[in-house]
Amino acid sequence: MENRDLNRCENCIIRQMHSFRALRKDELKAMSDSKETRQFKKGEPLFKEGDRLAGVFCVRNGISKLSKISDNGKEQIVKLATKGEILGQRSVITSEQTNLSATALEDMEVCFIPKSHIENSLHDNPAFTNAVLKHMASELKIADDTIVNMAQKTVRQRLAEVLIYLHTNFGTDEDGYLYLQLSRSDIADVVGTATELLIRTLTNFRKEGLIITSGKRIKIIDNKLLNQLIQGHS
Numbered sequence: 001m002e003n004r005d006l007n008r009c010e011n012c013i014i015r016q017m018h019s020f021r022a023l024r025k026d027e028l029k030a031m032s033d034s035k036e037t038r039q040f041k042k043g044e045p046l047f048k049e050g051d052r053l054a055g056v057f058c059v060r061n062g063i064s065k066l067s068k069i070s071d072n073g074k075e076q077i078v079k080l081a082t083k084g085e086i087l088g089q090r091s092v093i094t095s096e097q098t099n100l101s102a103t104a105l106e107d108m109e110v111c112f113i114p115k116s117h118i119e120n121s122l123h124d125n126p127a128f129t130n131a132v133l134k135h136m137a138s139e140l141k142i143a144d145d146t147i148v149n150m151a152q153k154t155v156r157q158r159l160a161e162v163l164i165y166l167h168t169n170f171g172t173d174e175d176g177y178l179y180l181q182l183s184r185s186d187i188a189d190v191v192g193t194a195t196e197l198l199i200r201t202l203t204n205f206r207k208e209g210l211i212i213t214s215g216k217r218i219k220i221i222d223n224k225l226l227n228q229l230i231q232g233h234s
Helices: 013-017 025-034 089-094 115-124 126-152 155-170 184-191 195-207 223-230
Strands: 036-040 045-047 055-061 064-069 075-081 101-104 108-114 211-214 217-220
Touching: 025 108, 025 115, 055 089, 055 115, 075 126, 075 184, 089 115, 089 126, 108 115, 115 126, 155 184, 155 195, 155 217, 155 223, 184 195, 195 211
Parallel strands: none
Antiparallel strands: 036 108, 045 101, 055 108, 064 075, 064 101, 211 217
């Protein structure tokens, strides 16, 4: 099969990873005929908080951060999105301004799918509507869990959780360091703490033999103890 055929929505393996798997072949064909492939460089925004989107972004390759600016101007990273994720779906469905910003953490390739295809399928395809509702309900549950974590877990526990998440979801490089190299500021924004406290906590983790660092790079040394820390056992 030629590359251009593999890039078509009806042949794309990525669609099996989200609500688009509920679309019919004719819907996928129409979507594929009108979609645009877009490239984003590291640090470039896909969209900004408050934008009105004319469609959704399906991530083919790369990683982005979804973040929100608080009332005091501090960024909070809500989620890291990678291959197979659909970005902007809630805003497109509700015709509201985006609640979050999406920024590329590495070079990305995404498919931009016009809003009309999403609206038509929601109207004509109950299976797709059901899949979208389930996805949005899952996202709400994750948001609820994040709020509870912020309120009830210590910075040490939340940092341990983030490190395990990065290891589990993005893996390591050939030297065993976490593949996704976030700045200390970005890690602090994911954890929900000040950068200075994040740096001190990382230093303590290193002294305790949980991790080693080399510049921005972090390698997990004791996965078991980190998981015990998350559970509040140390």
